[in-house]
Amino acid sequence: MRDDDVLTGAVIEETWLTVEQMAKICTVEPQWLRHHLEEGLFPRTECVADTWRFTGEHLRRARRMREMERVFDAEPELAALVADLLEEMEAMRARLRRAGLD
Amino acid sequence: MEFKDYYKTLDVPRDATVDDIKKAYRKLARKFHPDVSSEPDAEARMQEVNEAYAVLSDPEKRAAYDQIGRGHQPGEEFRPPPDWDAGFEFSSRGFSPSEEAAFSDFFSELFGQMGGGRARYHTGGGEFRARGEDHHAKVLLDIEDAFEGATRQISLRAPRLDAEGRVTVDTRTLNVRIPKGVREGQVIRLSGQGSPGIGGGPAGDLLLEVHFRPHPRYRPDGRDIRVTLPVTPWEAALGAVLSVELPGGSQKVRIPEGAQSGRQLRVRGKGIPGSPPGDLLLEIQVVLPSARNPRAREIYETMARELPFDPRRDERA
Numbered sequence: 001m002r003d004d005d006v007l008t009g010a011v012i013e014e015t016w017l018t019v020e021q022m023a024k025i026c027t028v029e030p031q032w033l034r035h036h037l038e039e040g041l042f043p044r045t046e047c048v049a050d051t052w053r054f055t056g057e058h059l060r061r062a063r064r065m066r067e068m069e070r071v072f073d074a075e076p077e078l079a080a081l082v083a084d085l086l087e088e089m090e091a092m093r094a095r096l097r098r099a100g101l102d
Numbered sequence: 103m104e105f106k107d108y109y110k111t112l113d114v115p116r117d118a119t120v121d122d123i124k125k126a127y128r129k130l131a132r133k134f135h136p137d138v139s140s141e142p143d144a145e146a147r148m149q150e151v152n153e154a155y156a157v158l159s160d161p162e163k164r165a166a167y168d169q170i171g172r173g174h175q176p177g178e179e180f181r182p183p184p185d186w187d188a189g190f191e192f193s194s195r196g197f198s199p200s201e202e203a204a205f206s207d208f209f210s211e212l213f214g215q216m217g218g219g220r221a222r223y224h225t226g227g228g229e230f231r232a233r234g235e236d237h238h239a240k241v242l243l244d245i246e247d248a249f250e251g252a253t254r255q256i257s258l259r260a261p262r263l264d265a266e267g268r269v270t271v272d273t274r275t276l277n278v279r280i281p282k283g284v285r286e287g288q289v290i291r292l293s294g295q296g297s298p299g300i301g302g303g304p305a306g307d308l309l310l311e312v313h314f315r316p317h318p319r320y321r322p323d324g325r326d327i328r329v330t331l332p333v334t335p336w337e338a339a340l341g342a343v344l345s346v347e348l349p350g351g352s353q354k355v356r357i358p359e360g361a362q363s364g365r366q367l368r369v370r371g372k373g374i375p376g377s378p379p380g381d382l383l384l385e386i387q388v389v390l391p392s393a394r395n396p397r398a399r400e401i402y403e404t405m406a407r408e409l410p411f412d413p414r415r416d417e418r419a
Contacts, residue, residue: 006253007276007292007295009292009310010291011284011289015291024235024236024306025238025307025309027235056288056311059289059311072131089138090137094323097316098323098328100328100330
């Protein structure tokens with residue numbers, strides 16, 4: 001493999017994504033994200049100089065909420081609740097792994 | 103190419119109503135949801151269910167599928183007849199082109215080319231210009247890769263526009279350098295490696311979500327690394343300097359006198375590299391030698407006689 005065949009990427013949590021970038025990745029309308037932000041369904045987001053900043057963690061959350069809404073016709077608040085529970089479950093599983101119990 | 107029975111995948115009869123199909127899809131989507139399912143191949147099954155739903159939930163796709171599917175059995179060798187799709191107009195609903203690209207060859211052959219090329223994007227001439235779609239994929243790494251960085255080969259199935267503007271699905275392989283210091287769950291963005299743009303628009307990005315394979319010794323926690331450190335009773339009681347094997351090489355660690363099982367030692371800056379680097383968290387586990395050997399038994403008996411030690415004293419207080 002030659003060096004110029006190798007692609008080097010940037011880690012998103014060291015940068016961040018805008019509403020438009022997130023919307024493209026999650027194949028949703030920017031308005032969908034703005035509505036969910038306004039309703040407080042994305043915790044731990046920050047808005048700097050009128051620009052919302054998303055991280056890799058928000059990316060997973062947005063995809064999960066979109067899936068809940070698309071597959072189960074879930075209300076946004078219910079989709080956010082499911083995302084909260086899945087995040088909680090992940091955190092618990094990570095604690096089990098750290099304790100060597102998984 | 104094998105024929106796929108989408109009705110069987112969703113477990114619905116061929117005359118199922120739209121509501122029946124939706125209900126069956128939701129039931130299976132719950133059963134195979136990758137976050138909660140205990141089925142070993144949940145992700146692959148969910149993909150099949152999504153594919154079946156993408157076809158059966160769309161009246162045009164379903165009608166075309168029903169027309170060519172008559173008399174075919176699942177798994178049977180299948181080639182669509184020429185112009186099988188004449189008279190149908192397909193559109194993509196619900197699933198994005200990159201999601202559909204992950205479906206089977208059977209799906210791509212029938213619907214990936216948007217009905218044999220009738221649904222074309224205009225290219226050139228400035229008629230229509232759009233940025234290509236972003237792609238999302240998971241990359242599975244060893245924890246050692248986070249310490250040293252790594253290069254991984256990644257295969258992706260992605261929609262592509264051919265010279266005539268038709269959408270086709272192809273597989274491409276990329277060599278990607280994973281930077282040193284990545285953590286579980288982080289997303290790496292490769293600019294311009296998603297779908298090509300349309301009409302001269304810029305290409306989309308490729309986003310790789312980092313996951314670590316479970317390791318028998320190292321348990322990552324952000325950039326910290328937890329390791330269980332087995333020690334002898336005398337190392338724990340008297341203190342010792344021990345050598346701990348880490349991905350970046352061995353590291354000498356001082357065990358303080360009187361260390362107990364379950365106690366955690368933090369070695370700053372020896373976890374996954376970064377700014378700041380993570381810590382190494384050593385969980386002490388005192389391991390007793392067996393008393394089967396007569397000499398070992400004698401030593402235990404001497405300790406029992408001579409050490410005034412009762413670990414259950416507090417329970418009685």
